[in-house]
Amino acid sequence: MRIAQNIRRLDAYVPGEQPRSARVVKLNTNENAYPPSPACAAVLKDFDLDRLRRYPDPNGLRLRQAIARLNRTTPDKVFIGNGSDEILSLAARCFVDDGGTIGSLDPSYSLYKTLAAIRGVAWKPSKNVSLFLWTNPNAPTGTLAPRDAIAAFARTFKGVVLVDEAYADFARANCMELATAAGNDNVIVMRTFSKSYSLAGLRVGYCVGPVELIDALYKAKDSYNVDAIAQAVALAAVRDQRWMKANVRRIVRTRTAFTRALETRGWDVLPSESNFVFAQPPAACGTAQEVFDYLRGRKIFVRYFPGPLTGARLRITIGTDAQMQTLLDALDARGTRRR
Numbered sequence: 001m002r003i004a005q006n007i008r009r010l011d012a013y014v015p016g017e018q019p020r021s022a023r024v025v026k027l028n029t030n031e032n033a034y035p036p037s038p039a040c041a042a043v044l045k046d047f048d049l050d051r052l053r054r055y056p057d058p059n060g061l062r063l064r065q066a067i068a069r070l071n072r073t074t075p076d077k078v079f080i081g082n083g084s085d086e087i088l089s090l091a092a093r094c095f096v097d098d099g100g101t102i103g104s105l106d107p108s109y110s111l112y113k114t115l116a117a118i119r120g121v122a123w124k125p126s127k128n129v130s131l132f133l134w135t136n137p138n139a140p141t142g143t144l145a146p147r148d149a150i151a152a153f154a155r156t157f158k159g160v161v162l163v164d165e166a167y168a169d170f171a172r173a174n175c176m177e178l179a180t181a182a183g184n185d186n187v188i189v190m191r192t193f194s195k196s197y198s199l200a201g202l203r204v205g206y207c208v209g210p211v212e213l214i215d216a217l218y219k220a221k222d223s224y225n226v227d228a229i230a231q232a233v234a235l236a237a238v239r240d241q242r243w244m245k246a247n248v249r250r251i252v253r254t255r256t257a258f259t260r261a262l263e264t265r266g267w268d269v270l271p272s273e274s275n276f277v278f279a280q281p282p283a284a285c286g287t288a289q290e291v292f293d294y295l296r297g298r299k300i301f302v303r304y305f306p307g308p309l310t311g312a313r314l315r316i317t318i319g320t321d322a323q324m325q326t327l328l329d330a331l332d333a334r335g336t337r338r339r
């Protein structure tokens, strides 16, 4: 056979739909509704084409320095990747031996199972594994685990704990200090530019951790995994913390108001520390699948994950106030009863 067995058997990861039309309300992939910093636009506008003739800095030193400063650590503890998805894929290669196991919360980011299958190892919703991917805040639930719980687990865990903090900028707390503290030798904390920095299309993520683990990732990566434009634009974004934080504040404010609006309509909404909510419609509204289909018919895209743990709820990205109002109006037009 020409195709490796694990790939032949693989159920490929299905990303959220990317409709071609701009005339939709797109609340299905946790993108940021607000634009990236104007400093990013300035970098693109002035980008010297001659820099594309040459290869980029293979280790992205300037960006690593800026990320290190932001997180009060040193550049040798920072790895940058082509989106945090690349870092997850590298972690599966670097921190799991053949015959090992990758674990995560369940439900969680569904890509993890696919990455394990590509790597040819098992995935288990268990902590008795080689590499544990702890999504915090979790997805699709949006809920936050206390830092102490993660620290306590890491202390006794023999393998690597990668805390996937894709949504941490929208949360009240995070685990970065577990990755930067001296003496912690098995915790990596991962972040992305795709959510809070509004740069999902750029494909830049990073992680912070002990030098030994970070070096392993550098050994295994493609030579030029983050392109020159991505490095320059991400650097501009990191330097404009005020812009990112202002967008985060707006989204958190909208999240609070939208949660309340759903609750007054009888929905059950999990307490979210991210830029989405995971919410169950009341029986009067129909099943999650029915509401999903109805909204899709109105060009409002949210995410539905079938299955026993997730199928009763919808994951709804927090967009602008106007987008959330469009969604609420659509629900009301369907005749949801208010409590």
Ligand SMILES: Cc1ncc(COP(=O)(O)O)c(C=O)c1O
Residues within 6 Å of the ligand: 029, 030, 082, 083, 084, 085, 086, 109, 135, 139, 164, 166, 191, 192, 193, 194, 200, 203, 204, 205
């Ligand atoms: C929990 C989690 N981790 C990682 C990612 C991937 O982010 P990136 O765009 O940096 O690859 C996502 C994207 O939705 C996510 O939800």
